[in-house]
Amino acid sequence: MMKVKECMSNNVTCGSPDWTISEVAKLMMEEHIGCMPICDTSKKVVGLITDRDLVLRTIAVGKDPNTTPISEV
Numbered sequence: 873m874m875k876v877k878e879c880m881s882n883n884v885t886c887g888s889p890d891w892t893i894s895e896v897a898k899l900m901m902e903e904h905i906g907c908m909p910i911c912d913t914s915k916k917v918v919g920l921i922t923d924r925d926l927v928l929r930t931i932a933v934g935k936d937p938n939t940t941p942i943s944e945v
Contacts, residue, residue, distance in 0.1 A: 893942055907922040
């Protein structure tokens, strides 16, 4: 049986609340991840964004992914 720690990563990719939706989506694609913690300047987690959030809370409601900050999602 596999343990969770065997498939976890210690090198976590974080986003910033002021990044655009497009920037976060591109990084998630490059890193092959479906969710990303959003951290402030002191690396404290202030939120979590998922690929589902990107679709349902941005694209589906007509927000511009190139100008909308992730903090609005």
